[in-house]
Amino acid sequence: MIRSILLLGLALLLASPGAFAEATQYPLTVQSCNRQVTFTKAPEHALSHDINMTQMMLALGLRSRMVGYSGVSGWKAVTPQLRKQLAGLPELAAKYPSVETLLNANVDFLFAGWDYGMRVGGDLTPQSLAPLGIPVYELTESCAFVMKRPAASLDDTYTDLRNLGRIFDVQDRAEQLVGQMQERVAVVQQHLPAQRPRVFLYDSGEDRAMTSGRLGMPEALIAAAGGRNVLDDIEASWTRVNWESVVERNPEVIVIVDYGEVSAAQKQAFLEQHPALQSVAAIRNKRFVVIPYVAATPSLENVEAIETIAASLHGA
Incomplete structure (x- = not known):
């Protein structure tokens, strides 16, 4: 009997993802957008930019390897849970370092992304930092700004977690987080109907709408929740569109990204009162979903966004 229990326990351990993940052998080379980056050892003074990437680092247990973070207080609303996690960790720049x-x-080590702290031709890029001995790992979803790539996918987030796990030699923790996300997404998708409501994501903007095409993470979130991004034919990540385009595509549901000085309630009121949008189904039926910025961008909160959107779309 004891032997059977021991064999069962061993089998469960062997079946667990990452249970016996090999320790990182340095030098380690990982793919980052269209580059390969080599690490001779695990970073000890890492900086993460933006709340979503900072959250990933903290979830992987890397706080002791971080000198701080940047690009949060100047832009985004921080949830109470994340505020507790950030307590005592220095913010080196409110906006751009x-x-x-x-x-x-x-x-x-810098964990950032294109349009997430870095811009093409800017002062802070992998190319400008390489001569200074500061390696950069780029957020996978953001690679659309510097190379041709397929539509955004949850695999983008999984890839980043796994690569960070390898870089910092915390593969087991990375696999555990990925596994938890995959399990929750699978539960949602077990109950999705065939019908896919038309969804428009509204980030901000009045003259034009800041939103996301097929290369931004909202594309993956909406699809996983059983909806269809009305801008899924636009080869762009985060982008701006005219209100005429929104009216023509007639979304049935509008997802509002909650962050910044303008509240989600204020954004909804603006949309409801916009004269050009009165014929839009989502406006007529007052069908709005609110998700925080950290959930709309590649992060661990992507699963919560999928659950929230799916519940609103299908009443699940």
């Missing part, structure tokens, strides 16, 4: 900021903090 400079090269000098990184050098002064002795940063040896």
Whole structure:
């Protein structure tokens, strides 16, 4: 009997993802967008930019390897849970860090993305930091700004977690987080009907709407929740569109991203009162869903966004 129990326990351990993941062998080379980045050891003075990437680092248990984070208080609303996790961890820049900021903090690793702290031709890029000995890992979803790639997918988030796990030698924790996300998504998708309501994501903007095409994470979230992004034919990540385009595509549900100085309630009121949108089904039927910024961008909160959107779309 005891032997059977021991064999069962061993079988369960062997079946667990990452239960016996090999330790990272340095030097380690990982793919980052259209580059390969080599690490001679696990970083010890890491900086993460934006709340979503900072959340990933913290969830992987890497707080002790971080000198701080950037790009949060100047832009985003932080949930009470994340505020507790951030307590005591320095924010090196409220919006965009400079090269000098990184050098002064002795940063040896930057986790950022294109349009998430970096811009093509800007001062802070993998190319500008390489001569300074600061390797950069780019958020996978953001690679659409510098290379041709397929539509955004939850695999983008899984890839980032796994690559961070390898870089910092915490593969077991990375696999555990990925497994938990996959299990929750599977539960949602077991109950989805065949009908896919038309969905428009509204980030911000009045003259034009800031939204997301097929290359941004909202595309993956809406699809996984059983909806169809009305802008899924636009080869863009985060982008702006005219209100005429929204009216023509007539979304049945509008997802509002909650962050910044304008509240979600204020954004909804603006949409409801916009003269050009009165014929839109979502406006007529007052069908709105609100998700926080951290859930709309690649992060662990992607699963919660899928659950929230699916519940609104299908009443699940």
